[in-house]
Amino acid sequence: MCFKNKPRIFTWTLDGHKLEQVNQIKYLGVVFQQNAGRAAHMRMVADSAKCSVVAINRFFRTRGAGFIPAALKLYSAKVIPQLLYGIQLGPYANFDMLERIQSGFLRAIFGTTRCTSNVTLRMEAGLIKIESRAWLLIIYFWLRVHLRLVGLIPQFLSLNPQPQWCTVVSKKLAALGIDPEQLLELDLSNAKRIVKQRLADIELQNNQASLTEFYKGVRTRWDLSPANYLSHITLSKFRWAFTRARTNSFPSALLAGRYSGVPLEERYCRCGSGEIESIEHILLSCKLHRQPREHLILPLVCKQTDRSAEQLVKYLLSDKNVLNFNSVAKFCYIAFKMYNENL
Structure with a gap:
């Protein structure tokens, strides 16, 4: 099987078998597109996560007895890994599709109206945006690649020009106010701790800027933990x-x-x-x-x-x-x- 880039059509064979030309293929659960895009994979993980959300909502309203902490644990254990599967290959151009799945789930279990903002629901549940979680995993993977030089990784990192994936991550770190070179001087655990804390701080600052004055008044703890x-x-x-x-x-x-x-x-x-x-x-x-x-x-x-x-x-x-x-x-x-x- 090989990618087809319209309108050109190839006729290739391997051991007498004709190779099928396709726009995208799925390998180890990741959808690869002929144009190196990520939209097809995002749609696939979104569809998978939606099915799990429906199942959790059904459990929540029956055997779950409407207990939100249990529903949130199931969501974190099942749905979030589905939404972020394969994200280490690079961020999506737009995370809105995945953010809507999380917001819809929270709105369902909290039973709120559409006038309640998504950021308020995330603060009540102690969750962060899917985009923030995605960048956390991407940067973690970037750190492992640079700090554990095994196999073909040294050759990959020595490419000139620098691989686009590395460039994207370096720009994101710079946007977070983190120097990539200084970060790589640390050991893996300390580097991950710094990145996690910086992303959490920025998430909390953005949340505070978006919350209503009324909700700020009833909020007693300014962290990313669920409401007591x-x-x-x-x-x-x-x-x-x-x-x-x-x-x-x-x-x-x-x-x-x-x-x-x-x-x-x-x-x-x-x-x-x-x-x-x-x-x-x-x-x-x-x-x-x-x-x-x-x-x-x-x-x-x-x-x-x-x-x-x-x-x-x-x-x-x-x-x-x-x-x-x-x-x-x-x-x-x-x-x-x-x-x-x-x-």
């Missing part, structure tokens, strides 16, 4: 309600107005107070939720007399105190049920 409440709120209905409140996408007149085109100043609560039905209003003052508020919210805020309403909301929706966010999650679920009953 995901492991402690075991009932999926409570966890879902708390997630929707934390991401400012709680079912309300405020949210409904975003899709129906109702002006912000007219998204009033049905309690008759004349206030906009924001998460602040629901948690602290809505008359419809007075009874559950007395049992679940007031014991948490009665001693917080020096805080403003905005600060109280951030305090209630943070994931620092297990007892606090379990009580708030129960309240949010009750409020959601009342909202649905009054539709």
Whole structure:
């Protein structure tokens, strides 16, 4: 089998057998194209990952009991390796197709609306972009190639001009603020640690620049670990309600107005107070939720007399105190049920 480069057609034989001419071939699970492109391979890994995502979502809603940490572990163990298979050969021109698979999975297990940004979901789950993971593996492989000179690697690295793959990686390292030559002076473990930390720092900086001020207020830890409440709120209905409140996408007149085109100043609560039905209003003052508020919210805020309403909301929706966010999650679920009953 050989590549065909249109419109030229060859007639080649090997031991009396005619060689088939093709646009692409699959070898060891990697799709190679006649133009050295990577689009065909990306489509293949995307299709494979989609099938796994469907299976994990099915497990999540049945035997998985809606427990997000378990779904995330399955995703990290199965889907991410599928998405990144063969990435060491070089980056894709565009990672959007793969990023959409990750974002769709997170949106499904968190049960959020499309108004919740992808970066917010990644921060809640403690995941980084697929593109960042891809570059991490590519650079790791580049380091092994340069620091473990075995087989034909020395001849490969001595080519003139330099192989395009090496040039691309060197440019990426320079963009990360890392000197490739200085990096190669280190041993493999230290070099990998520096690259991983730099990519994580840049990912976190980009996330912070894209997050809403509301979410920044409820976030207590600025690292790439999953939100604490995901492991402690075991009932999926409570966890879902708390997630929707934390991401400012709680079912309300405020949210409904975003899709129906109702002006912000007219998204009033049905309690008759004349206030906009924001998460602040629901948690602290809505008359419809007075009874559950007395049992679940007031014991948490009665001693917080020096805080403003905005600060109280951030305090209630943070994931620092297990007892606090379990009580708030129960309240949010009750409020959601009342909202649905009054539709």
